[in-house]
Amino acid sequence: MAPAMCCNKDVENVQHEEYFVVTHLLGALPTWISDLPSPWSDLLLTLLSPAVLGGLTLASVILFVLTAVGLPWMLARVPADYFSKGEASTGDEATPAQVWWRRSLRVARNLVGAILLLAGFAMLVLPGQGLLTIFAALFLLDVPGKRRLQRRLVRNDAVFRGLNALRRRMGAAPFLRGPFPPPSTR
Numbered sequence: 001m002a003p004a005m006c007c008n009k010d011v012e013n014v015q016h017e018e019y020f021v022v023t024h025l026l027g028a029l030p031t032w033i034s035d036l037p038s039p040w041s042d043l044l045l046t047l048l049s050p051a052v053l054g055g056l057t058l059a060s061v062i063l064f065v066l067t068a069v070g071l072p073w074m075l076a077r078v079p080a081d082y083f084s085k086g087e088a089s090t091g092d093e094a095t096p097a098q099v100w101w102r103r104s105l106r107v108a109r110n111l112v113g114a115i116l117l118l119a120g121f122a123m124l125v126l127p128g129q130g131l132l133t134i135f136a137a138l139f140l141l142d143v144p145g146k147r148r149l150q151r152r153l154v155r156n157d158a159v160f161r162g163l164n165a166l167r168r169r170m171g172a173a174p175f176l177r178g179p180f181p182p183p184s185t186r
Helices: 002-026 031-035 038-047 050-076 096-123 130-140 146-154 157-169
Strands: none
Touching: 050 096, 050 130, 050 157, 096 130, 130 146, 130 157, 146 157
8 A cells, every 4th residue: 555655645746846847937827727626727737837838839830830831832733723624523434453542542632631721720829821721721621612612712812812922932833813703892
């Protein structure tokens, strides 16, 4: 029984040290934190720990760099007439190996798109280009109404100029406007 008490003491010491580090770094914590029930105050202290805050900072920096580099690269590979042509064709008859390969690429593309979508939503509150990352995720995801939503977003002149500026930076031709009318300026 003594070893269990020893381990509990160690856990209590670690929690006390984390509390001390957090309160020292952030100043005196508000009294409402200490008034919370134990599981909630412990959770909040854990989230405010230097390790978690450092990890979030590192993740934000990595996402920002990946977005700043990857987004222009990806947009430069989209055909310039992407918004001006009709729906994409399904393609010719394919061998079973080609079907398997296309399905594998489709799953991978959707997985990367879902990760980008989550990262874009996170970047709405963290440093980074959240809206552009969400837009890039829409290029990768296979969802119903995707083309219609993309065209609707591109009707916005600021979005269209931003996309073309990123393409220009990568040396790609600008996107062509589709047959849709420009937005009304009321």
